[in-house]
Amino acid sequence: MTRVQHKPVIPENASVEQLRGLLQESELRFSRLADASPVMIWMADTDNLVYYFNKTWLDFTGKNFTELAGTGWLKCVHADDLKVFDQVEHKLRKRESYSCEYRLCRADGVYRSVFEIGTPRILPDGVFAGYMGKTVRGFLSNIY
Numbered sequence: 001m002t003r004v005q006h007k008p009v010i011p012e013n014a015s016v017e018q019l020r021g022l023l024q025e026s027e028l029r030f031s032r033l034a035d036a037s038p039v040m041i042w043m044a045d046t047d048n049l050v051y052y053f054n055k056t057w058l059d060f061t062g063k064n065f066t067e068l069a070g071t072g073w074l075k076c077v078h079a080d081d082l083k084v085f086d087q088v089e090h091k092l093r094k095r096e097s098y099s100c101e102y103r104l105c106r107a108d109g110v111y112r113s114v115f116e117i118g119t120p121r122i123l124p125d126g127v128f129a130g131y132m133g134k135t136v137r138g139f140l141s142n143i144y
Contacts (some may be wrong), residue, residue, distance in 0.1 A: 040114075040135035042073075043121070046128060048092055057135070062107025078103035078111050088118075095120045095128050104135070113138035 011018065020102045034041045035055040045050040052091065058064065061076050081102035091098035096121045103111040119132035 003011075041133070042135070043130060043132045044118075050132065060106060060137070061104070076105045078105070079129045090129070091118075 010022065014022075024133065031054075037038050037054060037056060040050075040057040040060060041054040042057060044050045048075055051069065052071070053065060053068055057068070057073075061068065061071075061073075063076065066072075068076070074085075077085075084100045084102045088098045088100050097117070099117045101113060101115050104114045105111050114135050114137055116133055116135045117133045121129040121132050123129050
């Protein structure tokens with residue numbers, strides 16, 4: 001399988017102002033793409049504290065960003081399923097990709113099974129930058 005890579009167009013001798021504009025446009029493009037996705041998308045920092053949720057995540061849980069940020073999103077996970085994240089912990093320490101299933105509380109208070117895939121973010125210079133992932137609503141689940 002061939003991977004398509006996007007190379008940003010940065011003009012030679014670009015001013016700081018031009019670079020800021022390009023960065024803003026890139027962030028806006030990502031945000032619009034993520035918010036249009038039916039998949040719940042998130043990003044976490046190097047301490048595994050989540051700092052980004054797309055609109056689909058917010059709509060599914062009925063929570064706002066402040067309620068979910070950091071480890072707040074864990075309050076939406078069914079108490080019996082929190083042990084799943086103990087099993088994922090060794091992958092996080094080794095900065096490896098992981099997948100898991102758990103029940104997540106919808107905005108209406110009903111728990112639904114979800115499947116999550118987390119992938120380490122590695123910068124071009126090889127530095128670990130945290131995790132990003134996707135959470136898909138329950139069609140794969142064999143838990144509840």
